[in-house]
Amino acid sequence: MLHLRLITPADVTEEAVRLIERTPGTTHLAVLPGAARNPAGDVVLCDVAREAGDELLSGLQTLGIHERGSIAVENIDLSLSKRADKAEEEAPGEAADAVLWEHLTDATHEESTLSVTYVAFITLATMIAACGVVLDNAILIVGAMAVGPEFGPLAGICTALVRRAPRLALRAVTALLAGFAIAMLMTVVFSLFMDWVGLFTEAQLEGDRPNTGFIYAPDWFSFVVAVLAGAAGTLSLTSAKAGALVGVAISVTTVPAAANAAVALSYGDTAQTLGSTEQLLLNLLGIVLAGTLTLLAQKLFWNRQRERTAAKSRL
Template identity: 75%
Template sequence: MLHLRLMVPADRTDEVLQLLDATVGTAHLAVLTGAARDPQGDVVLCDVAREAGDGVLARLRAMGLDQHGSIAVEDIDLSLSARADLAEEQAPGEGADAVLWESLTDETHEESTLSVTYLAFLALATLIAACGVVLDNAILIVGAMAVGPEFGPLAGLCTALVQRAPRLAWRSMTALVVGFAVAMVLTVGFSFFMDAVGLFTQHKVQGSRPNTSFIWQPDLMSFVVAFLAGIAGTLSLTSAKSGALVGVAISVTTVPAAANAAVAFSYGDYSQTWGSTGQLLLNLAGIVIAGTVTLALQKVLWAWHDSGPAQRPRR
């Protein structure tokens, strides 16, 4: 269930109440008359089944409530109520399959912002991966994959393509391009430093590395794995099952490929540099294509379950 807190201009309260009362999947409707001070008006509280949430939010925005009032949404971890159970039964579809597009757009907008924290995590992940490729250590590679924050901008780009949001697309592309560029430049400098102190050597980079040689040798399987990971990552975001994102992160070699390209470049091994760059681009493309297709299918399929007003069964 979702909990809605609405600040509504007094002259629009009846209209909002009629919408909520007529929409299947709602329960626990309450009105605090005159309780809102900024903006002035009434406070309307309501619980709504997750599978009906996107339709309700879309209609509230169509009424202009986001411009003249406010709409706040939060998840309810536990609701012991027969009315809530009835609302979930009446709402079409399953809550785990529902996509809250407003929430997804807002979340990916935040995750795809080019910030100091984002750059720091991506740079640190790339530096850890650099140590992993030189030492041929699979554990460090997996750790670097888990630290990397690049799935946020990738999800933002997929959402932008489906929602036709050019600003979000530009923000996501900027975060990806600038983020990886900064991380790889720092990794080149890191490689020079580690070589100077004797911790990195050209022999280690160009020698036999059975555990990590796949990073600069992209093939069709690289795209297949990235495509499947993109589907899993998108479903984890839309279904609010964020735990699956860890598995997605350690399934694709975006960060290790960027690290290997930078380390190889610092030693003048351009064959590894181009191979790793190809691996990076192949993984990014696979995730974006899979995520966009998944979101597009979810949007089409879930449109059949739209729970609009005047659909509540009579009691």
């Protein structure tokens, strides 16, 4: 269930209340006339089943409440109410399948920001991966994959393509490309320093690396895994099952490929640099392609779900 807290202008309150009342899956409606001070207006509270949330939010935005008042949404972890149980039964579909498009857009917008924290995380992840490729240590590679924040901008690109949001797309692409560029540049410097102190050697990079050699040797399996991971990651975001993102992060060779390219570049190994860069681009393409198609499929599914629900209500 979701909890909605609205601040509505007095002239819109009745329309908002009627919209809430006729939306299947809503309950616990309360209206507090004149309770809001900044901005001034009425306070409207209600709970709604997650699977009906997107339709209700779209309707409330059509009334302009988000422009003249506010719409706040919170997840309800526990609701002991028979009326809430009935509301979830009345709502179409399943909660786990529902997509809150405004929430997804807002979340990916935040995760796609080229901030100091984002750059720090992707740089540290790339440096950890650099240690992993030189030492041929799979544990370090997995750790670097888990630390890397690059799925946020990738999800932002997918969301922007489906919702036709050019500003979000530009923001996400900028964060992705600039983030990797800065991380790889810093990793080149890091690699040169580690070589200077004797902790990295060219022999280690060029030697037999059974655990990490795949990073600079892309093949179709790399693309297939990236596609599967992109679909899984997108589903984890839209269904609020964030735990699956960890599995997604350690399934794709993005940060390790960037790290291997940076270390190889510091030693002038063109073959490994190009191979690793190809691996990186292949994974990024697979994730974006799969994520976009997954969101389009979910959008189509819920549009048909709404049409069936509307048809039933007219009977």
